Amino acid sequence: MVAPQATDATANGAKPILVFDSGIGGLTVLREARLLMPERGFIYVADDAGFPYGGWEEAPLRARIVSLFETLLARFNPEAIIVACNTAFTLAGADLRQAFPEMRFIGTVPAIKPAAERTRSGLVSVLATPGTVKRAYTRDLIQSFATRCHVRLVGSENLARMAEAYIRGEAIEDADVLAEIAPCFVEQDGARTDIVVLACTHYPFLANVFRRLAPWPVDWLDPAEAIARQARRLVPLVEGQEHPDGFDFAVFTSGNQDFSTRRLMQGMGLSMSSVG
Structure with a gap:
């Protein structure tokens, strides 16, 4: 179930920035992006059902990532996506840009x-x-x-x-x-x-x-700060826009988070939602 606030906020024109990782590592990037983009709301997506990505074969992982993004784009309609995962972006970045040419992707590659x-x-x-x-x-x-x-x-x-x-x-x-x-x-x-x-x-x-x-x-x-700076360069600054309500939540694809994970997300100022 998607947080209902996100649907309302998107309908009002306040599109979020989506930060994607295989797990919770992308929180390092989210932290920096929030500092540079205070007028934007954020959705953090962790594909913990597929974690860790490092041991996957390339073809099935590429197919998984592209399929997952079809769902994420349809549900959350983001302004831009930060792929805060070296493994995901070095493997599937070109596929994502080809599959979703209208979307702005900010990738993560080894520095x-x-x-x-x-x-x-x-x-x-x-x-x-x-x-x-x-x-x-x-x-x-x-x-x-x-x-x-x-x-x-x-x-x-x-x-x-x-x-x-x-x-x-x-x-x-x-x-x-x-x-x-x-x-x-x-x-x-x-x-x-x-x-x-x-x-x-x-x-x-x-x-x-x-x-x-x-x-x-x-x-x-x-590389977290450099990724956030690149996102700030690519995402238009909306002068006078206050931080929107209805965003700042985390989505875990497994739908099964333990207490420590929920506490960590709460400490980051993120509520919890799910993909399906």
């Missing part, structure tokens, strides 16, 4: 270009999901922007789940986290990795843990 521009050592690591690591899109970014760097791609099977558990207040073991991030740290010809790109929106939740466990200091590059 390889800014990392290549900032590195001093020339050693950059990209910490991502297995799906993002194997994607041709990611390797094209390296070829386009980072040919003068040594870029190590590190695909973690477990960090997205760990981040979801951590942000819900569950305990995670330092040794388990360190095992996932250790391959990011490279020493070569007297130089060391100095930038690690967080190429999954879940990972910034663990940034302080990463800093504490890292064998040496690095710049952990969080």
Whole structure:
């Protein structure tokens, strides 16, 4: 059931911004987008029924994402969509734009270009999901922007789940986290990795843990602010418009959220709804 306030507000012309992720990682992007777009209402959509995306085969995941967006666009009629998931956008971004040419999509891709521009050592690591690591899109970014760097791609099977558990207040073991991030740290010809790109929106939740466990200091590059700035550039500013009523709710595709998830959404100022 869709929140009735959303239908009324859309009918009055106040279209929301939809933020989409496989889980709760996109909350890092939502937080930044709200600061830059205070006159807009937001709907947060988590495809937790399909989480985690990193282990999916490409064809069925692409079909799932496009099908899900058919439902989301029909029900919520957003002004724009922020796809706050590297795995989803690097796989299905082109399909979404082709299927819904009238919709404005703001994508999330690994921040390889800014990392290549900032590195001093020339050693950059990209910490991502297995799906993002194997994607041709990611390797094209390296070829386009980072040919003068040594870029190590590190695909973690477990960090997205760990981040979801951590942000819900569950305990995670330092040794388990360190095992996932250790391959990011490279020493070569007297130089060391100095930038690690967080190429999954879940990972910034663990940034302080990463800093504490890292064998040496690095710049952990969080793309959330850059994504929000791009959204602000693409979505028209409505002068004098106050923040609309009826939005600021979260949709979970499983329809089954535990107490910790509901408390987290409440802490973000989001009420709960569902797709179907």
